Amino acid sequence: MRKVVCIMGATASGKTGLSIRLAKRFGGEIISSDSMQIYRGMDIGTAKPDLAERDGVPHHMLDILDPGEDFSAARYAELAGECVEEIMARGRMPIVAGGTGLYVDALLGARSFEEQPDTAAVRLRLQQEAEEKGCVWLYEKLRTVDPERAAKLHPNDEKRVIRALEIFETTGETATERDRRAAARPPRYDSVKIGLDWPDRAALYARIDLRVELMLQEGLLEEAARVRAMQPGRTALQAIGYKELFRYFDGQCSLEEAKEDIARESRRYAKRQLTWLRKDPDIHWLNAEDADALFASACRIIEQNY
The missing domain is CATH 3.40.50.300 (P-loop containing nucleotide triphosphate hydrolases)
Structure with missing residues (x-):
């Protein structure tokens, strides 16, 4: 290779x-x-x-x-x-x-870094929720759907918390599941x-x-x-x-x-x-x-x- x-x-x-x-x-x-x-x-x-x-x-x-x-x-x-x-x-x-x-x-x-073409609206909504309710509120939401990814992030890491929620809400697949699937692929x-x-x-x-x-x-x-x-x-x-x-x-x-x-x-x-x-x-x-x-x-x- x-x-x-x-x-x-x-x-x-x-x-x-x-x-x-x-x-x-x-x-x-x-x-x-x-x-x-x-x-x-x-x-x-x-x-x-x-x-x-x-x-x-x-x-x-x-x-x-x-x-x-x-x-x-x-x-x-x-x-x-x-x-x-x-x-x-x-x-x-x-x-x-x-x-x-x-x-x-x-x-x-x-790792998998698949860009989703239709995430802009979801991202904007999550960003607005972060501004209105705080990043910690979003973090608790992430803990519910993807506790493994949440455990790897700081509660105030707004960018990565939003990205993890964005993946789940647009694909139905958690970031943890996506990474496991990607791990089976050979490196580029x-x-x-x-x-x-x-x-x-x-x-x-x-x-x-x-x-x-x-x-x-x-x-x-x-x-x-x-x-x-x-x-x-x-x-x-x-x-x-x-x-x-x-x-x-x-x-x-x-x-x-x-x-x-x-x-x-x-x-x-x-x-x-x-x-x-x-x-x-x-x-x-x-x-x-x-x-x-x-x-x-x-x-x-x-x-x-x-």
Whole structure:
């Protein structure tokens, strides 16, 4: 089976730098698996590599949508899959890099991400119910119809709670049942998965805090104002670094409080990312604290497994 290389890890763990070095070493092209880097104009806050940082390496799945457009794992799997096919046709190595594990799963075919064409009305109604009655009310509804999926979600994870209910209400099949059915299917692509590990969690958190500081110095405040003027949709509104500054613009907090919120939410996001990735037994975890040693180890793994 044809293979793709996947570079995975928490935010600020060094995925971008490693993936670019690997692409130059193996003749690869990078496919972003970051759910927010797909948006045009959301550059600083998503740590999107600029042209200089890309160093001539082709990148895909960046800047493909305006912030007002919503996106899904199913759509990602479709578009990123087209990128994989094109890269392979050129005889080059597809390298998937980013922190959205759900998107990687969708691309590889590890889970079912069937997009239902007629769910808009149901989704809108569920979103309205969430606004009127609260996400916890919807969560209790999900617990009734799909307790297994509910047990895997936080009661306030509105997007995923709504998605699970949407699947049930439009297909009559629970998300749990759908995933079990999908598990019987062979994967779309084989993969070599490399995970970036920071044994000292405090060191990773320090990198996150520094990144937030640098983002603000580089103009995140001004970028957030421009993004807000674009009337971002529900997907883009989830991006850490923007929603916190929107609260500042509305006078709900000080700039320093917004900065602290961005750093705190980024650290929490890193923890969630690692929790998700640790469940995957196929990931080769490498110590990321020394960039050169990490690169050498990653090269060996690819040479042995690709």
